[in-house]
Amino acid sequence: MTNSRTALASLSDDDLAGFLAEQREAYAALKGRGLKLDLTRGKPSAAQLDLSDDLLHLPTTTKDRAGVDVRNYGGLEGLAELRELFAELLWVEPSQVVAGGNSSLTMMYGTIVDFLLFGGVDSPRPWSQEEKVRFICPVPGYDRHFSMLAAFGIEMVTVDMHADGPDVAAVEALVKDDPSVKGIWIVPTYANPSGAVVSQEVAARLAAMPTAAPDFTIFWDNAYAFHHLTEDEAKSADILSLAAASGHPNRPIMFASTSKITFAGAGVAVLAASEANVRWYLKHLSMASIGPDKVNHLRHVEFFRDAEGVRAHMRKHREIIAPKFAAVDEALTTGLAGLGVAEWSHPTGGYFVNLDVLDGTASRVVALAKEAGIALTPAGASFPLGHDPRDRNIRLAPTFPVLDEVRTAMAGVATCVALAAAEKLTSDRAGGVGAEGDATTSDQSSAREGAVR
């Protein structure tokens, strides 16, 4: 195949039939290979985890710099040294940082539980006492954000995710008059899955916009703040300062972690917010915990030494994963460029490639790939309740497999995309509903068993 191809939709019926036959043959060959590959999960690979294996022998001491024994109870807000390190990385004050356990997701969940049961600093009452609570969900977005809200019975309203962040005009319109709109999820840096970076302008508008709810909260999930794929390193907008300057200091709550920096399951997570929010969070946390794993905090501080240590470490990750992202792009370009049946993102950071296929074929592509031994995140996973209204969005996660597997898997995915598109166009011309189109709409449960991140 070459890149100077005609768009499928412009082909004559005969040529389309020829293309379909060709793709069926290619797909049969693909199936014949008996692959077993997995692109579902935003997980670091073994080689990436190896970068942090020195953690297994740390810490070398058991006292923090104040002389306190990190092995014992206490220190609810986390090790001072670690809070300082993250404060520098996130451009906040150490007093604005809480260092917790191994999961920022757990901190997000705990924060929403606090809002539900107790209300926030600026809440007139606990959210559980509101008639209705709604959240704005930029799409495509992170499935675990959405399933968490669904579990809490919080209603989700979608807005489009653009290259510079959520459609901020749509957000402004939603929050202006409706006090039941209490929050928004944002992955500001190299968003999951689009790779978008929230611009300074969008961040400033989100920070300043009038909201009917006095306790409207931006859940600023900065999961990929330092996860650059090129030398052109994105800088996260300083949402805490912007919000404070706009008179809404308690509006944003930021989350980050080392899950994709050190060990995915054994890293450290942080929350950063206004000092009033930090006090509020710690007050409720004090009922649930005597303190985080400070040994693991010190282990990370010794490992990184300082913020520059984190940045240097991330460059090693980049060396491992940037070629995998290049392989995704190469395979998609080779297989699909010019056909007019797919668009995909070219992220400069983060963990995902966003693939939009021909409307109505995403579920079919995922099903075809599965039959050929290539596991993809369920179609629709990046939408609330797993429902992509156009059935076109697929999230690709190339970090976990080794490079050769990424190449093989993505060539296969390209075949599936082309085949599903040819089927769909053929069926559309025949006025049918899909030749082999028994693709089931993915639902919430299938979305949930999907991607880890």
Add this chain to the structure above:
Amino acid sequence: MTNSRTALASLSDDDLAGFLAEQREAYAALKGRGLKLDLTRGKPSAAQLDLSDDLLHLPTTTKDRAGVDVRNYGGLEGLAELRELFAELLWVEPSQVVAGGNSSLTMMYGTIVDFLLFGGVDSPRPWSQEEKVRFICPVPGYDRHFSMLAAFGIEMVTVDMHADGPDVAAVEALVKDDPSVKGIWIVPTYANPSGAVVSQEVAARLAAMPTAAPDFTIFWDNAYAFHHLTEDEAKSADILSLAAASGHPNRPIMFASTSKITFAGAGVAVLAASEANVRWYLKHLSMASIGPDKVNHLRHVEFFRDAEGVRAHMRKHREIIAPKFAAVDEALTTGLAGLGVAEWSHPTGGYFVNLDVLDGTASRVVALAKEAGIALTPAGASFPLGHDPRDRNIRLAPTFPVLDEVRTAMAGVATCVALAAAEKLTSDRAGGVGAEGDATTSDQSSAREGAVR
């Protein structure tokens, strides 16, 4: 002083005045020593923590026995090897065990949040939708249990803690007809602070009793299950089997941790319950976590090897702390035996000595000790809202200081107890309200800043 003393209450006015003068002198001398000692906290000492320092170099591998990389995401229920180890220790099936983070308190809090927001397996509705939720709190008990309930707005009803567990007849009467009584806290083995062990008979009645609430839950906080101080090792009643046999399999939820086995702040916690309860717990946890710190799980499995490894390790703790408990008993006996102004427990395990002083003098004793540089847990801390109706209960925590400090501190405490009693009796005879009796009643906030465990 000798042990063949006359009870203070039987002394003539003159003899009492003489005793009071003597104690004032002793107290002045005590103050003059400028001590700075701390018996507030149920924390392991540095020597105890040292026993587990091999953890700092573990694990030696990064794969579990199934070949899964423990550094990565996943495994919500915890490492299979660790669940098996705890299953053996707690006489349950591995499928009944969830291994979590560093804190059983966090698991307890999360469990109550689940009941509040979603309801339990046998709940007709979420507890937050009930008009009123009440818990039975055996007293004296663990202050953090009580402050957690207070934070949730759950009403607390006290029953007495006896040598064989909570006053079970009183519990039966409370749960029989009132569906708002949803739960009870129990520390079944070497209870905090009394050291009581729930007998098989009491456990069986708790498991079998009819309850008006279909989802009445026993929060079985087995924090000291393996924390023996003598060779006469208490065996926890097998509450899960008892409850299942009585047709109430989901009634008990057990909690335990290695906080006082390995590192207080960096151990592992577990929850054990019926398989239905485990599924319920994991379903909600799956919204908040991708998995626990499995590296720390494997670290602990390598360290202990097996259940017998835990038991052997606990014998080393016993060697360190049993002499401290003996020193407490010796100092109290030397200072107070025969005076009729104090009773104290002789625990065979756990972390505390329960000291009951003359009614109305506990706050005064704590204040006197504080002035003399000896920090004690605030009076009343072992009661809901920090309110001990008889103002007589003091919790002593002798594990953290070194042995010599325990001796010194406890001799000082004995002096304070004797002085406060002599003051009180003198004042009572004079018809007054307390000579120097400006003791403030401890409140919830002072209780909270008190003992760590």
